[in-house]
Amino acid sequence: MKKVAVLFVCLGNICRSPTAHGLFRQLVAEHNLSHCIEIESAGTSGWHIDEPPDPRSVSAAKSRGCDISDLRGRKFEAVDFNHYDYILAMDTANLDHLIELCPAGYSGEVKLFLDYSSQAKYREVPDPYHGGTKGFELVLDLIEDGCNGLLNTIKKEK
Numbered sequence: 001m002k003k004v005a006v007l008f009v010c011l012g013n014i015c016r017s018p019t020a021h022g023l024f025r026q027l028v029a030e031h032n033l034s035h036c037i038e039i040e041s042a043g044t045s046g047w048h049i050d051e052p053p054d055p056r057s058v059s060a061a062k063s064r065g066c067d068i069s070d071l072r073g074r075k076f077e078a079v080d081f082n083h084y085d086y087i088l089a090m091d092t093a094n095l096d097h098l099i100e101l102c103p104a105g106y107s108g109e110v111k112l113f114l115d116y117s118s119q120a121k122y123r124e125v126p127d128p129y130h131g132g133t134k135g136f137e138l139v140l141d142l143i144e145d146g147c148n149g150l151l152n153t154i155k156k157e158k
């Protein structure tokens with residue numbers, strides 16, 4: 001059976017989407033579902049191709065028991081629509097970019113990642129790149145919540 005394929009997308013692919021990639025990978029492994037769900041992340045910019053995640057994201061994730069240091073930046077490509085079932089943007093600017101590239105007839109989900117979150121205060125994961133530590137903690141809080149909702153949805157839908 002084909003795995004359910006999930007792609008998290010942000011701008012740089014060094015802060016938000018690799019955090020979601022790593023946290024969701026860990027959650028899926030904890031639920032013994034790694035053989036059913038494959039996970040990737042990408043940036044709509046090509047600014048950080050092959051780079052590791054931002055050290056602030058690595059240490060924030062590590063403080064919650066999640067190692068994301070093995071991940072490397074890559075750019076979102078239109079061919080990703082041929083493979084991924086869930087293409088989830090961290091904010092509306094990135095979602096708009098994805099929708100522009102989305103072929104007619106794409107049968108998967110292209111939406112905001114926080115559509116799967118249980119909280120209603122944030123629709124977008126705020127870009128933490130130019131801010132301080134607090135921003136990275138907020139990213140983790142929102143992403144943890146979104147990952148739980150996403151996994152529950154995939155279990156129901158697939």
Ligand code: 4NP
Nearest residue numbers: 010011012013014015016129
């Ligand atoms: P991300 O954050 O989209 O969450 O990876 C950013 C990373 C880098 C830049 C902007 C946002 N940048 O301007 O290089």
